[in-house]
Amino acid sequence: MKDIIQPFIKATKTCFETLMQVVPEHEEPQREFPPLGSFHIVTSLALVGESMKVHSILCMSRDVAKEIAENTLVEGSIDSDEELCDAVGEVINIIGGNAKGFLKEYHLDLSIPFTISGVTSPLSVPESVELTHIVFHLPDIGDFSLCVGLESLE
């Protein structure tokens, strides 16, 4: 498989280092997908090229999403699910955009992020796509998960 994992790890670290002045630690990538019920907010974004589609999914609890959103904005408290989804969607947009820069040889286009709250909603990733799951730790805030998978379009 093409190395699509490291670009996303680098992009995630850059994103949080700039937005929150903290570099998240991450665990070793693993194949087991976390149970969807562990999270409240799930957002997905795809990088689409002629021969491949890279799926990325960011999952976190409501509390972690709230901390990220409020630490990213200069002022203001965020309480509504709509605003939390917007903030987490923007985070995956930034991660995807930066990962795209690391994968430029594949001429990929960014999709629009799709974000849902609640634990019962389905994910829009084909079953044939093997997702790699990476857990990140944000000190004093909590954990979040990033899943990345490659779909061949050939």
Next chain:
Amino acid sequence: MKMLAVDDSLMMRKLISQAAAVLGYETIQATNGQQALEFLEVNPDGIELITLDINMPVMDGFTLLTKIKQNNKLKHIPVMMVTSDTERQSIVRAIKAGAQNYITKPFTTEELASKIAECLGMGA
């Protein structure tokens, strides 16, 4: 003094508004290119800078940028692209289409305010 922030993310529009407020600017917000174009066609005067996301639903940033630069009443307004797309090819495309400047996400509010000030000729 007013500027227009075009971005589908509320969080990003808030960040831009906060950076603009530091410089004494009021920010009008639009959630996509179509909404921004409709506003500009009715209000062609008084906007001193447009910050424009690229990746948006309904009408993307490249399309809006092209329409602005083809419109005699709007083409004088400087446009700064605000994008998560770090690929050089996208940035070059925006500049060729008439964008005055660009900033890639992620950024700090200070970096954003500095870039806006640069576009407005206010210095850093």
